[in-house]
Each structure stands twice: as C-alpha cells, then as structure tokens.
Amino acid sequence: MEDAFKNRLLKTLVKENPVEVPPSLMKEQKASLVEDFKKRMSEQGMGPDDFASYVEKWDGDFEKTAAEMIQSSFLVDAIAKKHDxxxxxxxxxxxxxxxxxxxxxxxxxxxxxxxxxxxxxxxxxxxxxxxxxxxxxxxxxxxxxxxxxxxxxxx
Structure with a gap:
C-alpha cells in the first residue's frame, strides 16, 4: 500500500472523527518526534543551535503531527476492535x-x-x-x- 495514500486516508479519518488527545500522550509523542528529528539532523551535520531554532520555528508542526499520529492510532485501534x-x-x-x-x-x-x-x-x-x-x-x-x-x- 502506497504511503501517501495511507497517510491521506488516516488524515481524513482523523478529520472526520476528532478524538481527544490526552496531554501526557501528546507530550510524549511530540518529544519522540523531536528526538527522532534531532537524530536525523545531527547525522546530516546540523548543530545544536540550528536545531533549537528550527524546533522553535516548527513547534506547531511537531504538535500537529504528534496529535494526528495519536488520533489515528486511537482510531485504528477502535476500528480494529470493532471489526476484529x-x-x-x-x-x-x-x-x-x-x-x-x-x-x-x-x-x-x-x-x-x-x-x-x-x-x-x-x-x-x-x-x-x-x-x-x-x-x-x-x-x-x-x-x-x-x-x-x-x-x-x-x-
């Protein structure tokens, strides 16, 4: 299954079925996204200062992605439960x-x-x-x- 299609489907699912995201999960997911990003960027030679300003600038994006990931995993879970x-x-x-x-x-x-x-x-x-x-x-x-x-x- 092509990733872009999967992502669009999950995004639509989230949009049509808004789910409350617990703040603790949100914090965890966002931190892990930022950590992941940090690893990738330092491998490409980005320094800590550049990284800090980048994360600050794109904070909203990290937050949005984290929320979507959590919501889609909730929904995947709910659908899996319902339909075995x-x-x-x-x-x-x-x-x-x-x-x-x-x-x-x-x-x-x-x-x-x-x-x-x-x-x-x-x-x-x-x-x-x-x-x-x-x-x-x-x-x-x-x-x-x-x-x-x-x-x-x-x-």
Missing part, C-alpha cells in the same frame, strides 16, 4: 516469511529481532494498521484520482 482486525499470530508469521524472502535473512533471526517488546509492538501495530486500511479501502469507496487531474468544474 487486530494483528494475529498468523499475520505475524506471514510477515516474517515475507521478510525472510525479501532479505534472504533466516526466518529464525527475523523472529528473534521481532521478539523484543518494542520491535514486536511496532510490527504488530503496523500490521493492524495495514488490515484496518485494507478494510477501510474496501468498505469506504475511496477514489484515487491522479494528482493534477482535479479540475474546477464550471457550471
């Missing part, structure tokens, strides 16, 4: 087999890597999200229109 779309053991096994095939790494080593709680929960969520998106895609008639083909209609 949570990632199951066989979904994980299929993913491990697929990774092994793609990478040429033994399946046992892949399972070992995803045996760690943080990696496991990330993968489980990702697969649940995939199932929810596929479900929404089937049940909601989403029309993919190539960008640029939307023209203003004159009546």
């Amino acid at each position: 779309l949570f990632c199951k053991k066989e979904d994980l096994d299929a993913k491990f087999a697929e990774y092994a095939q793609q990478t040429g790494i033994e399946e046992s080593r892949i399972k070992e890597f995803y045996g760690r709680p943080e990696q496991a929960s990330r993968l489980t969520y990702m697969l649940t999200e995939e199932k929810v998106i596929a479900f929404l895609n089937k049940s909601v008639k989403v029309k993919e229109v190539p960008a640029g083909s939307l023209k203003e209609e004159n009546h």
